[in-house]
Amino acid sequence: MLIQHSFRFWRKIMTHSTKTLVLAFVAAVMMGIPCTAQDVEPPFTWEGKGTGSFISEGGIEVLDFQFELSVDEQGMVKGQTRSENGDAIIKHVFSTEKKQYDWPGFFTRNIVIVFMLNEDGDTPMLSILNGRILLDKFLYGEVMLTTYEAGSDTAKALGIGDPEATLMEGDELPNSLKSALKKCFPFGTVKIVGDYKQEDTSAAAGSEAIALFNKKDLKDGYVYQKDSDADPKSVWKVQNGELRCSGNPVGFLRTRQEYSDYKLVLEWRWLEKPGNSGVLLHMSGEEKVWPLCMEAQLMHARAGDLIGMGCKFSENKAGKDSPISYTPRMNESNEKEPGGWNKYEIICKGDTMELTVNGQLQNKATGVNISKGYIGLQSEGVPIMFRNIELTPLR
Template structure:
């Protein structure tokens, strides 16, 4: 009996310890602030928690975050966000590279692809369409210029439909080695995306409207810089539109 209890306690501690290890703080990158901060309120660093990548997947140097792309998975923000504006610069370092940022995300990867549910703000290198032909046909070029879509269990209505996804109405992304700037406005289930200085895409009626931010590692080396989150006032939200707190 004593041995059974000891074994049970050991297994419980192992499971809890593994979860804590997986959700530990991994690095700081970017800043967040309120739209109208109080007199004593300052910018705060964004802290990122390990989900299912590795310690060597990410590295911050000279205020640039580098992701090597392996293993496939995500890191998540320490806190959840509802209404906010996100500004970020990114560039791929490999032709055909794939990555993105999830917003309103549950940060709980699915077994089949290691990626969570949320609205994905797609970040693809321009050569992706040449490398992923189907029966000799290239995907639409708009695919690599900032698509928005509900990933996993998350759903949304596209402004510019390509199936359930929303495509950019103008091709504005730059290729390998060049910095792109995204401004992402997220308010009450609606998202608008500006690519390099012009709003060209959007979705609405997202099923998830408060959740984590997740940075995606998806097989290719990518760099991020100048990530800023401007927190806006909260709006009316239903309990089922908020992801589970981790």
């Protein structure tokens, strides 16, 4: 019965063209490299080459390919392979911790790497690499295939549906993942060799963090408020080096200089009951309560949401006719209890943005159609405090 099932499954796979199978294989074989990255701190880039043996309509074939892979400061993984048959990208990566190998002083890791093939087509499939990194020098393993069913236990166990591929490390692979692998079809073998280089992308050479406000007064900022008759100093005050906002009237405090390609770090806490506020990024155009900008949300329990006011980005979940773009945070809220200090780390580089709240990556936007502007803090109804507002230029 098992043989018959495997034969039917194999015939179904073979209905795809040789090129399609090769692309599936290329996608899978590339993915093992991130595991060696556990020994160095991101960001870094891997570059290398690999050789795989697999079964095609013409018999046993050998495929040579090149790959490049990057891991950013939050551990998010990107990469692709290139061969004469095309390119492929990462979908998800699982990794176990280093373990002692048979030879003294040498170590190995188990890895599982997952991709989706033909995601927008009629017959989407998952391509999986199940293997080991040996000696932190080369990877070897098997390539596996399975059909893809959205929302299935197998798809969930293999990480399909997550916003980004993430490198996960643990003592053992989850039982749900092991069970899912038993449902996959062995397809070929692979070996990859390569090397990594540390990337100095966190800050431009020689650059240091810049305090956006001087911790003494408001001279470094420009205040806009809906009620122009209100005294800005009654809304925004500096106390013991910390910036206090009363919340009324609504408006914002922004920098006097425009910025692009930077890492912004700041802390905030609610003084009384929690409410609403935001960090305004790439502000430009008319001065108004809600200007053209990208907003890193500060609304209580929604920190990590990303809103485009008058601008667009690829991950937009709002309707086509909506005046704003929007994508929610990736994970459950990890904010501190009201009164506790929270920390935002925001990376703006080119057309991408990443929002990290209290050390956890909560959002990422790509294809943002604005890349430069002022940086602002919202006054939006309730008292809030900010401190340690610093910007580091990126390369």
